[in-house]
Amino acid sequence: MNTYLSVWKLRFVSGLQYRTAAIAGMATQLFFGFVFIMVYVAFYAHSSAQPSMSLEQLATYIWLQQIFLAFVMLWFRDNEIFNLITSGNIAYELCRPCGIYSFWYAKLLAQRLASAILRCIPILLVAFLLPKPYNLTMPPTAATFALFVVTLLLGLAVNIAISMFIYISVFWTMSPVGSTLVIAVIGEFLAGMIIPVPLMPSWMQAITYALPFRWTADFPFRVYSGQIPQSEAVWGILIQFVWLAALILLGRWCLKRALRQVVVQGG
Amino acid sequence: MYLYLKYISILFKSQAQYRLSFWLLTVGQALTPLTVLAGLYFMFAQFGQVKGWTFYEAALCYAVIGLSYALSETFARGFDMFSSLVGSGDFDRLLVRPRSTILQVLGSKFEFARLGRMLQSLIVLFWSLSKLPIELTFPKLFTLMLMIVCGVLIFSGLFVATASLSFWTIQGIEVANVFTDGGREMAKYPLSIYEKWVTNFFTYVIPLGCVNYLPLLYVLGRTDGHQLRYMLSPLAGVVFILPCLLLWHIGVRHYRSTGS
Amino acid sequence: MIALQGINKSFKVARRTAGVRQAVKALFAREHTIVEALHNISFEISPGEIVGYIGPNGAGKSTTIKVMSGILVPDNGTCKILGYTPWQDRAAYVRNIGVVFGQRTQLWWDVPVIDSFGLLRDIYKIPGDVYHANLAMLTESLALTDIVQTPVRQLSLGQRMRCEIAASLLHDPKILFLDEPTIGLDAASKIAVRQFIKRINKERGVTVILTTHDMNDIEALADRILMIGKGTLLYDGTLNDLRSRFGSKRIVTVDYREHYEPVPIDGVTCLSWSPERAVYSMDIEVTPVASVIARLSEQVEVVDLEVGTTPVEELVLELYKEHRI
Structure with missing residues (x-):
């Protein structure tokens, strides 16, 4: 456990070093959050339809996406791991006295946390202070908020378990771009990152409900705004646990198989 | 030009080495805008229209900007990835060769997989044109071509400008995504749906509106007089790329006095 | 063909420090040091x-x-x-x-x-x-x-x-x-x-x-x-x-029939010793090589003998030492 903690700390500190990157990231996220909401405002402006989500809830949903982007996006690469695999240096990793799966998991977790912690508070503040209808609203009750925190963290855990597959797939493709792209693009769409899941047609919603992706983003964000009632949220947490266990088991199995056929590149 | 083709052929050979990844990438590249398009479609399915614009009009808008973006990403990708070239010190290598740095950077990356993205935009372009009740006269076709070409110029200009920044700092370049990705995201809807100041910014500062929204009004027959002005507005892209190239030259000079 | 005259070049380097607190501090202010990479370099080739x-x-x-x-x-x-x-x-x-x-x-x-x-x-x-x-x-x-x-x-x-x-x-x-x-x-x-x-x-x-x-x-x-x-x-x-600047040093490597005691020679440093081989280093202005050989052949049965100059590596080290770098 200590090993993981120190990996974690190292990552965290090196993440903090990139001050400019963090500021730039925040500016970007604020901008995108704003643009997305602006588009929705335009859609809602003259709409005769009754969408299943109010504009207020939608703005909150978008802001949460931006604030916790580092938690929910799949497009988050650790090039060190990719290089390890493609350059054949994976051999060093194999010499270490701890499991690769947990080691990488800890590393990815630390990265995402470092990146999110730095960025979330300023964006949170700005988003709260924006004029209507662009602002982020408070969760209805303290209990909802507590549930949100739990579901968000579990969502993060599920998300990393999913992204582990991207790294594992590189053992076969030997180039990270392709698999990241395919998994990330599909996964993020199904997580409601392109348009919120409630605005999708019902058949599409059915698909997203059957897959793990929405449990990383869509589910906690809707818990936050109270669209998902508390009792349902508790059930959701259970489902998150099931997904997490299933994905980790599957991931470990795939990694084991991948390591068995490691091709060490170059000499 | 001949040298550029040589660069492309050598990059093709390299990429063909990783076959599986190449196909995954092509598929992925085609999927990216597809999910975005699906999002667009779902939104219109839900709401019907946005500020008087129909789905096919928005799709045309999206296709034009998507095509320019894909084209400039394919060709100017070297600039997009430039900060890594500086970071690894490989830019030194380019400086000891007797060719212009711009050409060499252009030739340093060329992603064939982006063709997937281009193809997808092209299909949407024809699809939306066929569904729209407009007659494609020669001047309209010309305007469409001009829109795409000048759009490429603007995006390439943005890539060059961003790359130039990495001569000063390798950090924080991410913020330039606001203009490239952000510009693409915004310009995929007709600019009139946004707040006034946003529209102004993307018309007068980064003239994406000039290669997209304004001439589109002409193509869709929504103008009230001054047709020629709408038709030729994409030429703003030509004006835009010049200061970007200038910035690049200043950047190279700066690099050579500070780099290590 | 190549002529450099008074070339100077300095870099600004950001200082990075370890530890969480330092990292947080560096978010707000960063220290820089000027490193003088080249100072008045002139030469012709x-x-x-x-x-x-x-x-x-x-x-x-x-x-x-x-x-x-x-x-x-x-x-x-x-x-x-x-x-x-x-x-x-x-x-x-x-x-x-x-x-x-x-x-x-x-x-x-x-x-x-x-x-x-x-x-x-x-x-x-x-x-x-x-x-x-x-x-x-x-x-x-x-x-x-x-x-x-x-x-x-x-x-x-x-x-x-x-x-x-x-x-x-x-x-x-x-x-x-x-x-x-x-x-x-x-x-x-x-x-x-x-x-x-x-x-x-x-x-x-x-x-x-x-x-x-x-x-x-x-x-x-x-x-x-x-x-x-x-x-x-x-x-x-x-x-x-x-x-020739550091050139008054010589290295003598000598092989001999088994001899179980080191042979000390005045004014000469013994660099290594074994029952069959010894390496000596001397300054020829103090102790001529000939006298060392003479002393050696008195004590042991010499099989082979080699006289060498200081390796370049050591010359360079001497130079580094001289300039304290």
Whole structure:
């Protein structure tokens, strides 16, 4: 456990070093959050339809996406791991006295946390202070908020378990771009990152409900705004646990198989 | 030009080495805008229209900007990835060769997989044109071509400008995504749906509106007089790329006095 | 042909510190230090020379090479090479030079070497006949025939370095800059590279400037040494001059029939001893070699004996010591 903690700390500190990157990231996220909401405002402006989500809830949903982007996006690469695999240096990793799966998991977790912690508070503040209808609203009750925190963290855990597959797939493709792209693009769409899941047609919603992706983003964000009632949220947490266990088991199995056929590149 | 083709052929050979990844990438590249398009479609399915614009009009808008973006990403990708070239010190290598740095950077990356993205935009372009009740006269076709070409110029200009920044700092370049990705995201809807100041910014500062929204009004027959002005507005892209190239030259000079 | 006059160059470096608190602090304010990489560097090199440029890590070797190859612009000072100022007429100038950075590759990683050569031919606009003649010469003398069809990433380091050197000579450069050309190579590859450098210098009159940490490179190749330390030029002269400067030292290695006690000799240091062999070091101005040999043959039955001068490595260490770097 200590090993993981120190990996974690190292990552965290090196993440903090990139001050400019963090500021730039925040500016970007604020901008995108704003643009997305602006588009929705335009859609809602003259709409005769009754969408299943109010504009207020939608703005909150978008802001949460931006604030916790580092938690929910799949497009988050650790090039060190990719290089390890493609350059054949994976051999060093194999010499270490701890499991690769947990080691990488800890590393990815630390990265995402470092990146999110730095960025979330300023964006949170700005988003709260924006004029209507662009602002982020408070969760209805303290209990909802507590549930949100739990579901968000579990969502993060599920998300990393999913992204582990991207790294594992590189053992076969030997180039990270392709698999990241395919998994990330599909996964993020199904997580409601392109348009919120409630605005999708019902058949599409059915698909997203059957897959793990929405449990990383869509589910906690809707818990936050109270669209998902508390009792349902508790059930959701259970489902998150099931997904997490299933994905980790599957991931470990795939990694084991991948390591068995490691091709060490170059000499 | 001949040298550029040589660069492309050598990059093709390299990429063909990783076959599986190449196909995954092509598929992925085609999927990216597809999910975005699906999002667009779902939104219109839900709401019907946005500020008087129909789905096919928005799709045309999206296709034009998507095509320019894909084209400039394919060709100017070297600039997009430039900060890594500086970071690894490989830019030194380019400086000891007797060719212009711009050409060499252009030739340093060329992603064939982006063709997937281009193809997808092209299909949407024809699809939306066929569904729209407009007659494609020669001047309209010309305007469409001009829109795409000048759009490429603007995006390439943005890539060059961003790359130039990495001569000063390798950090924080991410913020330039606001203009490239952000510009693409915004310009995929007709600019009139946004707040006034946003529209102004993307018309007068980064003239994406000039290669997209304004001439589109002409193509869709929504103008009230001054047709020629709408038709030729994409030429703003030509004006835009010049200061970007200038910035690049200043950047190279700066690099050579500070780099290590 | 090459003339540097009073070149200065300094860099601003951000200071990075360890620890969470320091990292958080660095978010708000960052300290910078000015590092003087080159200080008043002046030297001249004539056509056809092979110059070894040595110095400890971080002394400014690579910076000098970068200034001379037009990659960096110095803060002040003049540099005239072949009549050009490298950083001003970059494109025209670099056509005349070849550069090998030992730690980086100029070849395209995923394609066969020959394709990289073809591209370089177009970059440098090498005429067809010149290209083919050079290619034939280079593949022959560097023994590349079997590897030019292989992608670079599958080459061994020694093979890759031979290709790198070939790549930098395709366009008939008048000057060749080699930044650590033998780094990480095995003995055979090192010798092959050295022989080749020697050969193109002789046959084609290419001026060679090489930086290295391997003093055998210097010994085998360089007529002249430039030594830099902390950004200042410390020594400029031939290897022999350096030898005669610290040259009153001799090393005597002696083999003898088994003898189980060390043989001490006055005024001479014994560097190593075993029952069959001993190594002594002496200053010939104090103790002549002859007297040492005489003393030895009195005590042991000498089988073999070898007298040598100080290895270059130690000469250089002496120089470093003298300048406290």
